[in-house]
Amino acid sequence: MDTTTVASLQGSVNEKYQHLFNDTPLLVRSPGRVNLIGEHTDYNNGLVLPAAIDKNIILAIGKRGDRAIHLHSLDQEQTHIATLDSLERSQLLWPDYILGVIQQLAQRGHTMQGVNLVFGGDIPQGAGLSSSAALECATAFALNELFGLGIQRLEIALTAQAAENEFVGVKCGLMDQFASVFGQEQRLIKLDCRDFSHEYIPFNNPDLRIVLFDTQVKHSLASSAYNERREQCEYGVSLIQKHHPDVKSLRDANIEQLKRHVKPVDEVVYNRCFYVVSEIKRLQDGCDDLKKDDFESFGKRMFETHHGLQHLYEVSCDELDILVDLVRDYDAVLGARMMGGGFGGCTINLVKAPHVDEIVKTVSEGYLAKTGKNPQVYIAQLSAGTSIIR
Ligand code: GLA
Numbered sequence: 001m002d003t004t005t006v007a008s009l010q011g012s013v014n015e016k017y018q019h020l021f022n023d024t025p026l027l028v029r030s031p032g033r034v035n036l037i038g039e040h041t042d043y044n045n046g047l048v049l050p051a052a053i054d055k056n057i058i059l060a061i062g063k064r065g066d067r068a069i070h071l072h073s074l075d076q077e078q079t080h081i082a083t084l085d086s087l088e089r090s091q092l093l094w095p096d097y098i099l100g101v102i103q104q105l106a107q108r109g110h111t112m113q114g115v116n117l118v119f120g121g122d123i124p125q126g127a128g129l130s131s132s133a134a135l136e137c138a139t140a141f142a143l144n145e146l147f148g149l150g151i152q153r154l155e156i157a158l159t160a161q162a163a164e165n166e167f168v169g170v171k172c173g174l175m176d177q178f179a180s181v182f183g184q185e186q187r188l189i190k191l192d193c194r195d196f197s198h199e200y201i202p203f204n205n206p207d208l209r210i211v212l213f214d215t216q217v218k219h220s221l222a223s224s225a226y227n228e229r230r231e232q233c234e235y236g237v238s239l240i241q242k243h244h245p246d247v248k249s250l251r252d253a254n255i256e257q258l259k260r261h262v263k264p265v266d267e268v269v270y271n272r273c274f275y276v277v278s279e280i281k282r283l284q285d286g287c288d289d290l291k292k293d294d295f296e297s298f299g300k301r302m303f304e305t306h307h308g309l310q311h312l313y314e315v316s317c318d319e320l321d322i323l324v325d326l327v328r329d330y331d332a333v334l335g336a337r338m339m340g341g342g343f344g345g346c347t348i349n350l351v352k353a354p355h356v357d358e359i360v361k362t363v364s365e366g367y368l369a370k371t372g373k374n375p376q377v378y379i380a381q382l383s384a385g386t387s388i389i390r
Pocket of ligand 1: 038039040041042043172173174175176340341342
């Protein structure tokens with residue numbers, strides 16, 4: 001983790017809190033995430049392979065004597081005031097990630113009082129690095145500590161996901177919140193979203209870097225299209241279920257069943273489901289590659305994932321496709337694909353370390369020439385999950 005950045009962010013958040021509330025807060029850190037492979041599989045009870053990264057939300061919190069909730073976003077320079085007695089969506093969006101978590105905790109029977117809260121961070125927003133999940137997890141973790149709620153890490157992640165599903169309205173899976181809470185340095189998390197079992201896979205090859213190219217775009221249809229994909233997957237399952245009642249999700253389905261029961265009814269839904277079932281298998285094969293240190297083979301699977309997301313799941317966009325096409329012919333790039341929900345955000349690239357500068361230069365120039373935009377570039381370090389700073 002980049003301790004200088006965390007320390008300086010912590011200093012700014014702390015200072016703002018003291019300035020606004022004249023008190024010493026509890027400070028919590030929660031990271032963003034990458035995902036190596038296994039995209040749009042989490043809400044299908046499949047597997048994912050994320051990791052927390054060295055970009056964080058830093059949150060300062062303290063109790064109030066009443067039931068008011070005073071929130072301040074350092075980056076937006078905005079304040080929002082709410083009350084525990086009537087939690088409603090704001091006009092601003094960022095407060096909803098916090099209020100949604102408070103609502104979920106209250107619904108689960110936890111007793112809290114009002115709070116003052118300030119947060120800031122260095123996770124770029126809209127880049128698909130899960131800044132919202134990090135904020136939700138930081139909030140849940142901080143409230144747990146502040147009010148001694150006795151919640152374990154898994155429940156923190158589930159509460160944060162429920163806030164996003166119920167309050168914000170994005171029917172996301174568990175990947176982002178789980179990665180933020182359970183991250184470990186230099187390790188990927190192989191998470192089984194069917195039963196939340198997980199194992200850590202070391203990822204510390206000094207010859208490789210995880211390079212993220214940020215398209216700098218976020219198309220407005222992203223969350224509605226996301227929810228639509230989820231519904232299409234559920235529809236596909238319902239078609240199979242008529243013949244195979246034991247199939248509860250796409251995790252339980254196979255290609256043969258899709259061909260027989262989904263394809264004749266709806267070709268688009270078939271494509272969506274075909275991608276998901278193939279991607280779950282691809283992840284499992286990819287984990288076998290990693291165990292054998294076969295990064296070449298793993299990288300090829302990343303390109304295959306992109307192909308599926310582009311043509312079958314249809315959640316890519318021109319900017320993402322351009323970024324992947326720009327690296328396709330370089331031997332130094334083992335794999336590349338769009339990452340996260342889609343319709344903008346980042347591509348994730350597995351790059352041979354000595355060639356990172358050259359690839360960054362080539363991609364930046366090529367992207368500028370084709371889109372008129374400079375991509376942001378991040379080299380991700382795999383980092384520890386949510387923690388108390390002080
Ligand atoms: C978003 C969601 C996750 C996951 C990914 C796609 O990041 O929040 O739950 O579904 O998209 O893999």
